[in-house]
Amino acid sequence: MIGGLRAAGACVALALARLAVADPAPLPAPLAALALSPAEVEQWNEGLALETRESFAASNRHYEALANAHPDSDFLAWHVARNHWRRGERLPIDAKEERRAAFAAAREWAERSLAQDPRCGECVFWTVVSIGRLATTQGVLTSARVAAPMADLFERGIALAPTSRDNEWNTTLGNLYFAAAAFYRVLPEGAWSEALLGVRGDKDRALDYIDRAIAISPMRVDYQVERGVVLTCIGVERNDPSALERGRRAFEGARKLPHLLGTDTIDQQSAELLLAKPERACGYQRDGFIDAYRVKQADAH
Numbered sequence: 001m002i003g004g005l006r007a008a009g010a011c012v013a014l015a016l017a018r019l020a021v022a023d024p025a026p027l028p029a030p031l032a033a034l035a036l037s038p039a040e041v042e043q044w045n046e047g048l049a050l051e052t053r054e055s056f057a058a059s060n061r062h063y064e065a066l067a068n069a070h071p072d073s074d075f076l077a078w079h080v081a082r083n084h085w086r087r088g089e090r091l092p093i094d095a096k097e098e099r100r101a102a103f104a105a106a107r108e109w110a111e112r113s114l115a116q117d118p119r120c121g122e123c124v125f126w127t128v129v130s131i132g133r134l135a136t137t138q139g140v141l142t143s144a145r146v147a148a149p150m151a152d153l154f155e156r157g158i159a160l161a162p163t164s165r166d167n168e169w170n171t172t173l174g175n176l177y178f179a180a181a182a183f184y185r186v187l188p189e190g191a192w193s194e195a196l197l198g199v200r201g202d203k204d205r206a207l208d209y210i211d212r213a214i215a216i217s218p219m220r221v222d223y224q225v226e227r228g229v230v231l232t233c234i235g236v237e238r239n240d241p242s243a244l245e246r247g248r249r250a251f252e253g254a255r256k257l258p259h260l261l262g263t264d265t266i267d268q269q270s271a272e273l274l275l276a277k278p279e280r281a282c283g284y285q286r287d288g289f290i291d292a293y294r295v296k297q298a299d300a301h
Contacts (some may be wrong), residue, residue: 030075056087105132121162128153148198190282221246221264224254232281
């Protein structure tokens with residue numbers, strides 16, 4: 001269970017915009033509608049340039065000032081949430097308090113954006129991955145409590161079909177499908193999971209979601225690796241040689257793709273490991289392997 005939440009957050013892949021900053025693009029429509037002053041436009045462009053350079057804290061000094069000046073803007077609020085989440089993902093695993101603070105801030109801003117517009121798909125996405133990542137920093141019991149709400153948010157976000165994209169390979173909808181696939185893959189499928197957590201795993205749903213993500217961005221290493229993981233997990237659990245072979249081909253294909261993200265090397269190394277040890281696929285997450293069934297024992301006490 002805890003791995004499902006972590007995978008849903010971590011496997012989002014930390015996709016970053018590759019935007020030209022020397023010649024700022026026209027303002028996005030939600031910002032243009034705010035009739036920003038010239039100084040505010042400059043502030044947005046400076047924040048965007050810093051975000052592109054992965055200076056997330058510095059970027060947010062600009063974004064948060066704008067968001068506080070325009071408290072009704074869900075667009076600005078979810079951008080602040082995204083920066084906090086990405087900063088948290090960049091911190092070392094053992095920097096627990098700093099990570100918790102970053103994910104807590106991400107959740108606060110994401111929920112603020114969602115309150116401003118309940119039909120904002122991007123707001124739903126950053127809310128669900130922030131909840132998941134924050135829960136995994138707080139322990140198994142917290143993770144168990146948010147499983148069902150996360151499942152509801154995934155389905156709500158998918159139904160809203162968010163349209164924002166940084167480029168051809170980084171879209172909110174693709175990342176939403178990707179995170180949902182990891183979530184449903186790692187959750188245990190037994191009836192006890194639904195009784196205890198309010199939701200159970202579903203490998204077939206996970207496969208459907210990752211296939212949808214790949215249909216949007218087939219060049220993503222992390223998407224292809226996740227497809228290999230889902231298929232290999234199905235093959236292992238159901239003793240299905242066909243699924244195992246399809247998983248093997250997905251891993252082989254992922255090894256040949258060019259890098260787009262800073263995490264692609266890690267994902268390709270994971271593909272190598274899972275080719276050698278397919279039995280570990282069901283508990284795969286980028287920062288380790290988990291035994292999801294331990295959650296049943298932990299939460300029963």
